[in-house]
Amino acid sequence: MQILRSFVDDLGLYFLFLKEVFSTFCKSPPEKKYIYSQVLKVFQSSLLTTSFSGFFVGAIMTIQFAMQIKMFGASGYLGGLSTSGTVREVGPLLIAFLLSGKVGAYTSAELGSMKVSEQIDAIRCLGANPIQEIILPRFIGIILASFFLLVYGILFAFYGGVLMSYIFADVNTLEYVRHVPTIMTGISLFSGVFKSIVFAFAIASLCTFYGYKASGGAKAVGKAVVSTSVACMFSIVILDWFTTLIVDVINRWL
Amino acid sequence: MSRILEFQNIKKSFSGREVLKGISFEVNKGDIVFILGTSGTGKSVLLKNLVGLLRPDSGAIIWHDKDISQYSEEQYLEVRKNCCLVFQQPALFDSMTLYENIAFGLRRLTNLNEEELDKQVRDSLKAVDLKEEILSLKPAAISYGMQKRLSIARSLCLNPEILLFDEPTTGLDPVSTQAINQLIFRLSRKYDTTSIVVSHDMHCALDIADYIIVLDKGKIVEQGDVDKIKCSEVPLVKDFLQEVLDANS
Ligand SMILES: Nc1ncnc2c1ncn2[C@@H]1O[C@H](COP(=O)(O)OP(=O)(O)OP(=O)(O)O)[C@@H](O)[C@H]1O
Ligand SMILES: [Mg+2]
Numbered sequence: 001m002q003i004l005r006s007f008v009d010d011l012g013l014y015f016l017f018l019k020e021v022f023s024t025f026c027k028s029p030p031e032k033k034y035i036y037s038q039v040l041k042v043f044q045s046s047l048l049t050t051s052f053s054g055f056f057v058g059a060i061m062t063i064q065f066a067m068q069i070k071m072f073g074a075s076g077y078l079g080g081l082s083t084s085g086t087v088r089e090v091g092p093l094l095i096a097f098l099l100s101g102k103v104g105a106y107t108s109a110e111l112g113s114m115k116v117s118e119q120i121d122a123i124r125c126l127g128a129n130p131i132q133e134i135i136l137p138r139f140i141g142i143i144l145a146s147f148f149l150l151v152y153g154i155l156f157a158f159y160g161g162v163l164m165s166y167i168f169a170d171v172n173t174l175e176y177v178r179h180v181p182t183i184m185t186g187i188s189l190f191s192g193v194f195k196s197i198v199f200a201f202a203i204a205s206l207c208t209f210y211g212y213k214a215s216g217g218a219k220a221v222g223k224a225v226v227s228t229s230v231a232c233m234f235s236i237v238i239l240d241w242f243t244t245l246i247v248d249v250i251n252r253w254l
Numbered sequence: 255m256s257r258i259l260e261f262q263n264i265k266k267s268f269s270g271r272e273v274l275k276g277i278s279f280e281v282n283k284g285d286i287v288f289i290l291g292t293s294g295t296g297k298s299v300l301l302k303n304l305v306g307l308l309r310p311d312s313g314a315i316i317w318h319d320k321d322i323s324q325y326s327e328e329q330y331l332e333v334r335k336n337c338c339l340v341f342q343q344p345a346l347f348d349s350m351t352l353y354e355n356i357a358f359g360l361r362r363l364t365n366l367n368e369e370e371l372d373k374q375v376r377d378s379l380k381a382v383d384l385k386e387e388i389l390s391l392k393p394a395a396i397s398y399g400m401q402k403r404l405s406i407a408r409s410l411c412l413n414p415e416i417l418l419f420d421e422p423t424t425g426l427d428p429v430s431t432q433a434i435n436q437l438i439f440r441l442s443r444k445y446d447t448t449s450i451v452v453s454h455d456m457h458c459a460l461d462i463a464d465y466i467i468v469l470d471k472g473k474i475v476e477q478g479d480v481d482k483i484k485c486s487e488v489p490l491v492k493d494f495l496q497e498v499l500d501a502n503s
Binding site: 117118119121122123124125126127128129 | 302305306307327331334335338339341342343344345346347348358359362363405408
């Protein structure tokens with residue numbers, strides 16, 4: 001009961017927070033240079049990890065498919081199947097998990113420690129709006145950077161797939177690529193991009209929310225980080241299911 | 255003497271627990287007011303109510319004959335420019351250099367050009383006895399005591415009408431403590447700056463305060479000038495006074 005109540009409380013506070021962020025964005029948007037520097041910071045710090053994880057996601061998918069497909073002698077379709085699966089589902093999901101751990105945890109810890117050390121209060125006292133100067137650049141920066149990182153990670157997944165199919169399934173690059181357009185249709189591509197945007201938004205909003213909400217000493221910072229990780233994982237899984245439904249509806253409608 | 259600020263029956267609760275239970279007092283221009291009290295009686299909450307970081311549940315805060323407690327966030331800008339709060343923690347922005355830390359408020363609350371701003375930053379740094387070499391460092395590179403003094407400089411540079419200090423000397427060595435207290439005294443006498451100082455230090459309150467308020471469990475148990483406090487019969491005040499005597503002997 002207690003857990004349910006605090007969950008509902010948090011949910012309410014989260015939407016109030018979103019409302020405040022949006023109204024501040026409309027009234028007084030942050031300076032562009034602050035957003036750029038956030039995008040750059042997130043991008044730099046996560047580029048390497050994203051490349052690696054993207055590469056291995058693609059590799060795993062290809063090996064999995066290769067084992068099944070060989071039995072039917074349809075190795076030619078390996079590239080198409082594995083790329084499509086990576087782009088539309090597994091790529092965004094796994095890379096979003098990784099980013100929620102890396103970018104999400106970092107940002108909520110950063111904001112949480114600013115909050116408990118009274119820096120956020122000091123910003124207000126010195127005539128600035130913390131939502132405009134601290135939250136919004138991170139919020140927008142993380143959405144942009146995560147989106148680019150997700151797309152970039154998916155590209156690496158493709159390379160991973162190419163390499164693994166060559167090593168483990170004796171499918172050369174040309175053969176691998178040939179059937180990609182046949183199986184990976186526009187809707188797969190749309191699904192991947194759509195999911196990336198939704199996941200990026202979830203990570204950005206949750207980590208800034210929990211960081212900004214922290215109060216009461218160093219322990220609160222740890223709590224904010226844990227809450228961010230848990231909330232990100234949960235919401236990414238749920239949003240994955242939800243976006244799959246939407247993509248399915250759109251697919252049937254087309 | 256003109257009255258500059260008045261608290262009228264301020265009450266504040268957090269999730270049903272009453273922290274301030276009706277606080278009323280007045281502050282005259284140029285005075286140094288000390289607010290003493292044990293830990294957790296709501297001293298910081300009181301100061302935060304004045305600058306609008308928290309809002310009182312009931313009561314009024316009169317500043318220049320206007321009730322500011324119901325001001326909007328925009329209207330509060332005017333108040334924050336003239337009533338600067340020095341926080342209990344240094345609260346420096348750790349991604350900025352110390353120079354940018356001090357200039358932060360100046361850039362947002364005043365229209366100074368770069369040259370005037372630079373002078374203002376250096377002057378306030380000198381006022382708190384810090385060297386200019388440190389201006390290019392980040393907060394993590396200087397000691398806690400220096401951070402606290404820098405946070406005073408950050409408020410000082412705005413030339414506010416009222417300076418609010420939340421335990422400015424807690425955690426400092428005796429020499430720095432003495433220097434900060436002298437600074438508060440000098441500001442008040444030289445520039446007619448009004449200071450409200452939250453503290454545990456009865457000794458220095460007796461030294462420099464014009465008016466002393468003693469809080470206990472969210473209520474004022476005694477207030478008056480130094481002579482009145484010295485003859486007080488309230489147990490908590492006597493405890494505070496006893497400690498000063500013990501320290502002296
Ligand atoms: N934002 C808040 N939310 C909930 N409770 C709070 C909040 N701020 C303060 N309190 C509570 O109000 C009480 C008074 O806190 P306050 O910080 O004013 O004490 P203080 O007199 O400044 O003590 P200290 O000398 O330790 O700084 C404490 O019990 C604290 O838990
Ligand atoms: Mg306090």
